[in-house]
Amino acid sequence: MVSLARQSEVRAGWLCLALLVLAGCSDPGGLWGDTAQPDAGVTAPLGRSLPVLCGRQAADRVARLFCGETAPEIAGLEDFAAQLGLRPDDGLLIGHSTALGGHLVSAANPRVLRMPGFELDASLVVIAFTRGQQRVELLALDPTTERMNLYLVEFEQRCNGEAEGCSAGDLFGPAIEEGWLELRIRDDEDLKNTPSDCRRCHGGSAGMPGPVLLMRELEVPWMHWFRERSPLIEDYRQAHLEPHTGVVEAIGGLSPGGVHNPDRMENLVGLLERAGLQGPQPLLFPSAVVGFETGEIDSATGLPSESGPAHVSPTWAGIYDAFRQGQLPAPPFRHERVTHVDGLKRFAESYRAMLAGEIATEALISPREVFPDDPQLRAEIGLEVEPDAGGVEALLQACASCHNARLDPTLSRARFDVDLARVDRSTLARAIERIQLPADDPAVMPPREARQLTAPTRLRLLEFLEQQLAAQP
Ligand code: HEC
Ligand code: HEC
Helix, strand or coil: CCCHHHHHHHHHHHHHHHHHHHHCCCCCCCCCCCCCCCCCCCCCCCCCCHHHHHHCCCCCHHHHHHCCCCCCCCCEHHHHHHHCCCCCCCEEEECCCCCCCHHHCECCECEEEECCCCCCCCCCEEEEEECCCCEEEEEEECCCCCCEEEEEEEEECHHHHCCCCCCHHHHHCHHHHECCEEEEEEECCCCCCCCCCCHHHHCCCCCCCCCCCCCCCCCCCCCCECCCCCHHHHHHHHHHECCCCCCECCECCECHHHCCCCHHHHHHHHHHHHCCCCCCCCCCCCHHHHHHHHCCECCCCCCECCCCCCCCCHHHHHHHHHHHCCCCCCCCCCCCCCCCHHHHHHHHHHHHHHHCCCCCHHHCCCHHHHCCCCHHHHHHHCCECCCCCCHHHHHHHHHCCCCCCCCCCCCHHHHCCCCHHHCCHHHHHHHHHHHCCCCCCCCCCCCCCCCECCHHHHHHHHHHHHHHHHHCC
16 A cells, blocks of 8 residues: 555645646636546656556556567557557447546547457457547456456647647547657556546456456447437537538547447457356446336337437436435436537537637637536536535535445545544544645545536535534544
């Protein structure tokens, strides 16, 4: 375990870096991606971090690439995929995600997964990438230990070094997929006590403890995935159609028109289970039932229904309620689209104008504008705490995903638990402090890319925690 002194040292280092980046950032308010959102935790540019990571002697493809004689040179996403043996155009797009970076994902800015086709390779690698975040998530099978290793590779772009910093267009346009500089890599061991802790979601079950490949929908209709006849593809085209050439822009090396059906992912999950490499999926979301109940999915064809959603889904409401009580991770949104028509239209116009060179990259509006303004819908999508949450509810919704009784007790974050009976006075006081930190402080709780408190729910949570503190002996 990293000692506390060491941690605050590292955090202080990050803070300076964060301030540097922020100073030149076009959006210090934090609407944009994560150039200024480094995790507290251990990290270092390639070279310094490698001895530790490489000392673990993993034999997966990512470790082999990074732990060779010379540091790898990776020009961008496509080059990275190729160096990992992934074929061009093999992959899937998701229009809504509960994974890391999900707060940036919609049909207009889909999350990219790159994976092999239908065979199980002993050196399986899967890549996940979301524009707006200067990082790539990887899952790689180690053929020696049969463990799925997780890696986070971070990079910079030229704009990080420029006075104005990175613009929205640099981060959300095609530029982020090329010209990578300053690579860093960390594995799930390095990340275990950071907001990006991979094991929090990818950790296996008690019987099969190793990390697992996750998929939330294993069957038709694959509600949130780009697939044949999905309305999400139309939404994507709205924004990414280059006006002069009529070409639809590819994202993460994938062209949404020719996108594959998610059955390749489902197949991969099945192969891994049958090979005994992982147990049943821990986070399955019954999208077929939910879609039939809302009327959004036609129960006869499994395709989007003509009439659109009409009803509430009792099944979804049940799962969502369990999340509200702090018992289950939040489910994905109950509808296929997480976008609001007007927001999508505004973003699409802005993006097309950028593609056509009619506006500067700095003038692109945030793809987060596509989400609805309605605070209840924003909560159900996973962006924020529910608007009417009281102190206890806000605590459960904003903190339980990372601070619960299931944590490795050696992690410093295990000192805080949403079961406040297990929290000592000084930690409770620290919680009160950290909730009040400025939004761009790397130590703020909840961390920036997690579900956010709104101003009124923050106040209610603080009041509740103050009462608890006063009541403690
Ligand atoms: C908050 C939960 C959560 C955390 C934390 C998380 N993931 Fe994931 N991840 C998911 C989910 C859910 C999926 C399934 C695809 C989706 O819905 O976006 C996924 C998908 C992936 C994929 C694509 C392959 C697959 O399993 O579907 C990779 C690679 C991946 N994550 C790597 C990582 C790495 C590396 C980390 C840590 C740096 C990490 N993830 C942290 C939830 C999480
Ligand atoms: C996305 C995951 C995540 C969420 C959500 C989250 N935290 Fe944390 N928290 C962490 C991590 C990781 C650490 C340990 C590293 C650090 O101290 O920054 C931590 C540390 C803390 C600590 C310091 C513990 C100690 O004694 O060192 C407190 C207090 C805390 N969190 C409170 C909260 C509160 C209150 C919320 C909800 C409003 C919350 N956190 C939400 C990830 C999270």
